[in-house]
Amino acid sequence: MVIALAKEHRRGIKRKLQQRPDKLAELKAILLDFEQFCYRMLKIKDKSGAMVRLILNDAQRRYAAKVFEDIAVGKPVRIIILKARQMGFSTVTEALIYYFTSLQEAKNAFIVAQSSDASSNLFDMFQLYYERVPSVIQPMSRKNNAKKLTFENPAIRTADRRLNPGLKSKITVQTAESRVLARSDTIHYLHASEVAFWPAKKKKRHLLSLLAALSKEPGSIGVIESTANGMEEFKQIWDAAVKGENDFSPLFFAWFEMPDYRKPVSPGFELTDDELELxxxxxxxxxxxxxxxxxxxxxxGGDSRQFDQEYPSAPDEAFLLSGESIFDNKFIKRLKESISRKGVIHEIDFVKNEIRQSHAGELVIYQKPVQGKRYVLAADTAKGKEDGDYDAAYVIDARTGEMCAALYGKWDTDLYGKKLNTLGLYYNTALLAVENNNTGESVLNTLYNTCHYPLLFMHKKGTMGWNTNQATRPVMISDFKEAIRDELYDVYCPDLYSECMTLIDNKGKAEADSGCHDDRIMAYSIALQVRQVADKWFEWFKKKQQQREGSKHEENNGGAGWI
Incomplete structure (x- = not known):
């Protein structure tokens, strides 16, 4: 049994149904089956305003099944839901929370909606559940106000409350417009509703405080759900869940899973090409x-892109860009889906100066170095802010342009420099070009003065590294667009294509949409630029090596002659 039925309910059921064993067995069966509990015990208002039983649709049923599946295996439930509009997920989430909170003792549920009106609607839903539930399982409650249902004995006398305290459970509904949320109590059941529409300046802080307050015990429930609203924190949590980088299970529900979303077809109805594809x-x-x-x-408003955000058919349709996309995203999606080579994850151990396979590494190798081949290693550097961009680097074949390796993460500048040193040496002493903007100078300092890397690119005489500026950036982006659009080189990194899909035209400047990153794009763009002049650098390096070998030879042969 997934619920520990409260003492108040056990006594009440025994008192009211002890002479009706058939009814007692029926009630026990209902309490053990959430879907039956919804149908037999809970009432909702439908879209016409009529009071009806809560009958779960297929999408709601799939979601609820995931909740109980995680509880059954002893896990804390963590779910993030990306959905089409008005599919009833607030209704079923509130039903789940009411089920667990109103039947058990000492449970604390916390619900946050995007606005005051939305939080009022959700609280009204809870009140309706409570008011219409059969009296045999209706817990005692204090006078409820301030959007809080408190399940405990309302008696005035302390002795009465001590003798029969009630559940001591509560359901609190608040708005994301609040200044502070959930700073004291432990939360057992959390519903963060329409997170993508929470106030932008408060969203991250609220989520941090709510998730910190959420119990980590098995059976606790944390649900984040929303319709998409561009590239912001909700998308970042969703993307991390999809990649397995957090403990949230991502559940997507397309518009066509909603049984009500259909209309009779008029005579002469003909499908467009897009509709035939769908x-x-x-x-x-x-x-x-x-x-x-x-x-x-x-x-x-006749905008199919707006429909895709409000009623997506697939997750990648949902997140609408704030500006015009630089690329045809359907084309980019096809490129991403048709990648011909998967990489192998490695880690860089700069202490031992070696690279080895690892499930938790930061380096993906698509093509190992081949003796005699020449390579370019280009590195984009983070801005140095806590919430800034990431460090990103690519190794490409200097002759063919084929992608060979991808490095991505956040490191202190000296550690990043040491990782690049090991990676560059691994690829036959690659021509190493580090962006010298932002924290790049510090990375270059490590490479030059600490690691003594032998083949560092210079953007101009006396200046180490590649400089991205008003003159070079447009050329970089133009060449990058051409390379991707015309499929000039073998690109194997799916995350690079993902960044392409969020690269927008912002008043004539190509840049990552708000909440997105272009670190990989910049690293690959540097690689393409440096590759164009790589041959002369390799020839210079070859001559330098020959001169060094010649000097050693002269020392070895001439030393004895001077004696």
């Missing part, structure tokens, strides 16, 4: 496509 890809019928067409025309 029909073939997702198995949609004409009534669903008619609803989509109607909604685009009437609710989305």
């Amino acid at each position: 029909k073939a890809k997702y198995g949609l019928d004409d009534e669903q496509l008619q609803w989509r067409r109607y909604t685009i025309r009437n609710d989305c």
Whole structure:
């Protein structure tokens, strides 16, 4: 049993149903089955305002099943939901929270909505659950106000409350517009609703405090759900969940999973090319496509991109850019899906000056170095701010342009320099070009003065590294666009393509959309530029080595002659 039925309920059920064993068995069966609990015990208002039973649809059922699956294996439940609009996920999440909080003792549920109006709507939902639930499982409650349901004995006398305290559980609903959230109590059940629409300046701080207050014990529940709203914190948490970089299970629910999203087809209805593609890809019928067409025309101002954000068919459709995309994202998606070579994860041990396979490494190798081949290693450096960009570097074949390795992470500048030193030496002493903007000078200092890397690129005489500026950046981006668009070189890094999809035109300047990054783009762009002049650097290095060998030879042969 996933709930520990409270003493108050056990006594009440025994008192009211001890003479009705058939009803007692029926009630026990209902309490053990969440879907039956919703249908038999909870009431909601439908879109027409009528009071109806809560009947779960397929999408709600799939979500609830995941919750109970995690509880059954002894896990804390952590779920992030990306969804189409108005699919009933607030309704079922509040039903889950009511189920666990109103039947058990000493549970604290905390719900946060994007606005005051939205939080009022969610609180009204809880109140309706409480008011309409059968009395046999309706817990005692104090006078409820300030968007809080407190399940405890409302008696005035302390002795009465001590003798029969009630559940001592509570449900609190607040708005993300609040200055501070959840700074004291431990939260057992958390619902962060429509997170993508929380106030931008408070969103990150609120999420940090809520997740810090959320119990880590098995059976605790933390749900973050939202319709998409551009490139912001919700997308970052979603992306991390998809990559397995946090403990949230990502659940996506497409618009066509909602049974109500369909309209009768008019005579002469013909599908457009886009609709035919959707029909073939997702198995949609004409009534669903008619609803989509109607909604685009009437609710989305005729903008199919807006429909994709509000009613996505796939996760990558949901996150609408704030500006015009630099690339045709459908084309980029096809490139990403057709990558011909998967990389192997490695780690760089600069202490031992070696590179080895590791499941938790920061380096992905697509093509190991081949003796006699020449390589370019280009490194983008972070801005140095806590919330700034990442360090990113690529190794490419100097002759063919083929991508050979990708390095990505956040490091202190000296550590980054040492990792680049080991990586460059591994690739036959690659021509190493480090962006000298921002923290790049410190990275270069480590490479030159500490590591004594032998083949550092100089942007101009006396200046180590590559300088990205008003003159070089447009050329870099132009050549990068051409390379990707025309598929000039073999690119194997899916994350580079992901950055391409969030590169926008902001008043004539190509840059990452708000909340996104372009570190990989800049690193690869530097690699493409440096590759164009790599031959002369390798020839210079070859002559330098020959001169060094010649000097050693003269020393060895001439030393004895001077005696």
